[in-house]
Amino acid sequence: MPSLLSSLVRLRRDPRLLKVPPYISLLCILVGVASLLVLPLDSHSRRTYISENALLPGQVHTYFGGSDQNVFRAYKHEVNSLLSRRDDSGNEIAPAASNTQINDHLESILVSVGLKIGRQNYTYSSAGDTIAGENLYAILQAPRGDATEALVLVAPWLSMHGVPNAHGVALALALARYFRRWSLWSKDIIFLFPPDCLAGPQAWVDAYHDSHDGRYVSPLPRKSGALQGAIAIDYTLADEPKPLSEDSSGSSRFTSVHVVYDGVNGQLPNLDLINSVVNIAGGQMATGVSLQEMWRHNDGYTDRLRTMLRGMLRQGVGAATGAHSAFMAYHVDAVTLQPYTATALTPDGQLVVSGWLHDEMAMGRILEGSYRSLNNLLEHLHQSFFFYLLMSRERFVSIGTYLPSAMLVAANFTIMAIALWVRSGQPSAADERPAEKKDSKDSKDSKSKSGQAEIAVNGAAERDLFLPLAVVALCQALGIAPLYIFHHTPAWLLTPAFIGFTVANTILPHVISRVLTVVYRPSAQQYDLIKSFSLLLLGMFLSSLATLNFSLAFLIGLLASPLTFTVYSAPKSIVSRWLGTLFLNLVSPSAVLVASCLAWKLDIAEALRLAAFGWDVWGMYTAVVVWFVWWPAWLAGSLLVLGQPAATPAA
Structure with missing residues (x-):
C-alpha cells in the first residue's frame, strides 16, 4: 500500500500528465458535435x-x-x-x-x-x-x-x-x-x-x-x-x-x-x-x-x-x-x-x-x-x-438523448480549468527564473527565501489568487457596458454605437494587457489562474443553461471552444500574439453578430433593435448570456493571448 501511494503521488506530479487535458477537451467537443449529427438517424430518434x-x-x-x-x-x-x-393605378383612395x-x-x-x-x-x-x-x-x-x-x-x-x-x-x-x-x-x-x-x-x-x-x-x-x-x-x-x-x-x-x-x-x-x-x-x-x-x-x-x-x-x-x-x-x-x-x-x-x-x-x-x-x-x-x-x-428526440451534446461541450471548459489549477500549484510552474541569474549567489538566496513562501509542506506551490480573481471579476463586470449601451441607445444610433463598440472591443484587450504587464507584471502562474477561473465560470454557466435552453448553451459553447486552447506566448513572439488576437477577434460576439446578420440578410441596427425589444417586452435573456457569459470569457482569453509572463513571480 505505501508503494502504491508513493506511485500515485509521483504520477500526480508527473508533468507529462498535464499534457493530456487539452486532448480530452478536444475529444469532448468532437464527440459532442458528432453525437448531435447522428440524432436524425432512425436508431437515435423516435x-x-x-x-x-x-x-x-x-x-x-x-x-x-x-x-x-x-x-x-x-x-x-x-x-x-x-x-x-387603392384604385387600379395603385393610388390610395381611403386610408x-x-x-x-x-x-x-x-x-x-x-x-x-x-x-x-x-x-x-x-x-x-x-x-x-x-x-x-x-x-x-x-x-x-x-x-x-x-x-x-x-x-x-x-x-x-x-x-x-x-x-x-x-x-x-x-x-x-x-x-x-x-x-x-x-x-x-x-x-x-x-x-x-x-x-x-x-x-x-x-x-x-x-x-x-x-x-x-x-x-x-x-x-x-x-x-x-x-x-x-x-x-x-x-x-x-x-x-x-x-x-x-x-x-x-x-x-x-x-x-x-x-x-x-x-x-x-x-x-x-x-x-x-x-x-x-x-x-x-x-x-x-x-x-x-x-x-x-x-x-x-x-x-x-x-x-x-x-x-x-x-x-x-x-x-x-x-x-x-x-x-x-x-x-x-x-x-x-x-x-x-x-x-x-x-x-x-x-x-x-x-x-x-x-x-x-x-x-x-x-x-x-x-x-x-x-x-x-x-x-x-x-x-x-x-x-x-x-x-x-x-x-x-413524425420524428423527434427528447432531452435525455440530445442533452449530453451540450454537456460534453461545456465539460471541456471545466476539464481545462481543473488542469490549469493543478498546473498552477506545481513548484516548477511557479518558480521560474532567468537562466543567467541562476548561478549568482543573490539568485540562490532569493530562490531560497521565495521557496519558503511558495512551497508548502506537501510540495505544492502557493497560489497568488488576488490578481487572477480581480481580472476575472473585472471582465465579468465590464459586461454591463454593452448590455446597457445596446438596450438604452435610440434605434437611429444603434449602428454608430455598434461600430464604436466593435472598435473599442478590439482595442480593450490590448489596453488591459498593457496595464497588467507594466503595473502588475503577472507571472505564468497567474495567467494560468486567470484562464482557469474564466473557463470554470464558462463551463458552470453553460452546463446550467443547457437544462433550460439547450440550443443556446450548445451554440455558445461551440463558438467559445477556441478559448480552451488559448496560450500565452514568449515575450519575443510578437507574430504569434497578433495571429492569436486576430483569430479571437474573428470569433468574438460582435463578429459573430455581423456574420449572422449577413447570412440572414438582416440589418445590424434592426437586429439590435429587436434584441432591445425582446429584453424590454418579452424578457428575453439571450443578450444577458452573450454579454455576461460569453464576452467576459472571450475578453479573458484575449488577455491570455496578449499576456507576457514576468520572468520572476509577481510580488
Whole structure:
C-alpha cells in the first residue's frame, strides 16, 4: 500500500500528465458535435405519438362549412373595408383604419354574436421608440363549464411580416359565430385580436396573469379561468416561392399548414399539442404539414438535420416567432398555424402546385378539430415532452438523448480549468527564473527565501489568487457596458454605437494587457489562474443553461471552444500574439453578430433593435448570456493571448 501511494503521488506530479487535458477537451467537443449529427438517424430518434389519450385528435366529425362560408365572406368583406383602398393605378383612395377604429368595428360584430367584450391599452418604450396599441378580446362562456378553464384563439391584425392578416381575422370572427351555436364546450374560448404579433399578445397575457406593469399596461376588465392552450392563426405567409393566391371567388387557397412552435427564450409547448395539430391537419384533413420553413421535406437524413438545426437556431436566438410565443412563459401551450401553397419543380424546371388545394373552410375545420380535442382535456397537458428537438412532423428526440451534446461541450471548459489549477500549484510552474541569474549567489538566496513562501509542506506551490480573481471579476463586470449601451441607445444610433463598440472591443484587450504587464507584471502562474477561473465560470454557466435552453448553451459553447486552447506566448513572439488576437477577434460576439446578420440578410441596427425589444417586452435573456457569459470569457482569453509572463513571480 505505501508503494502504491508513493506511485500515485509521483504520477500526480508527473508533468507529462498535464499534457493530456487539452486532448480530452478536444475529444469532448468532437464527440459532442458528432453525437448531435447522428440524432436524425432512425436508431437515435423516435416517432411522435399522443401521450394524453383524452385528446383524441381527429376522432370527431367537423361541421364548419356550408353556409358558414357565406358568413366568412361577409366578414372578410367587413375586414377588407378597414384596409387602405387603392384604385387600379395603385393610388390610395381611403386610408387604413386606425387601431381604435378597427376595434370599434370588430367589437360591434362580436357583440352581435353574443360574446362578452373587453379592451386593453398598452404602451411600451424600447430603443427610443414607443409601441402603443389596444387589444380587443371576446369571451365565449362554456355552456358546460364553470369558467375555471379557458382556451385562446389569437388572430393578430398584423402578422410577423407586418402584413395585414385579413383572412385570419375574418376566419376568427366566423369561428366565433360558429362556436357560439354549439353547446358542447366545457372550457371558455377567448378570441383575442391584438394589433400585432409582438407587443399586443405579451401585454394581454401579462395582464391576464396579473404580471403586468400598471404604468405601461392596463388591467383586463374581464377574465376567464386558467388558460389551458392557445392557437394563433396567421394567414399571411409569404416566404414560400408561391404565396397564397385568390381564385375568382375571392377564396384564398392553400395546400399545407406550417406549424410554428418556438417560444421566447427557447421555451416549447407540450409535444402533444403539436402532434394533435399534425394528426388533425395531416391525417383528418389531408393537408401537408411542415416545420421550421422546410417547405419540401423528403424525410431523409439531410432534411431531418436541416429541420433540427433550424429549430436549434431559433431556440438559441430566443426571440418570439409568432403571437403564440408570449404564452410560453406562463406554461400555456401554444402554436401558430400558417397556411401556404406548397410547390414542386417539374423536370423541365416549371414550378407547379404540390398537393390538393383547400379553402378557408378547411382551415376552419382544422381549428375546430384542434379546439374540440383541447376541450376534452381533464387537466393541463403534462404527460408528453416539454424539451425536444423535432426533425420532421413524425420524428423527434427528447432531452435525455440530445442533452449530453451540450454537456460534453461545456465539460471541456471545466476539464481545462481543473488542469490549469493543478498546473498552477506545481513548484516548477511557479518558480521560474532567468537562466543567467541562476548561478549568482543573490539568485540562490532569493530562490531560497521565495521557496519558503511558495512551497508548502506537501510540495505544492502557493497560489497568488488576488490578481487572477480581480481580472476575472473585472471582465465579468465590464459586461454591463454593452448590455446597457445596446438596450438604452435610440434605434437611429444603434449602428454608430455598434461600430464604436466593435472598435473599442478590439482595442480593450490590448489596453488591459498593457496595464497588467507594466503595473502588475503577472507571472505564468497567474495567467494560468486567470484562464482557469474564466473557463470554470464558462463551463458552470453553460452546463446550467443547457437544462433550460439547450440550443443556446450548445451554440455558445461551440463558438467559445477556441478559448480552451488559448496560450500565452514568449515575450519575443510578437507574430504569434497578433495571429492569436486576430483569430479571437474573428470569433468574438460582435463578429459573430455581423456574420449572422449577413447570412440572414438582416440589418445590424434592426437586429439590435429587436434584441432591445425582446429584453424590454418579452424578457428575453439571450443578450444577458452573450454579454455576461460569453464576452467576459472571450475578453479573458484575449488577455491570455496578449499576456507576457514576468520572468520572476509577481510580488
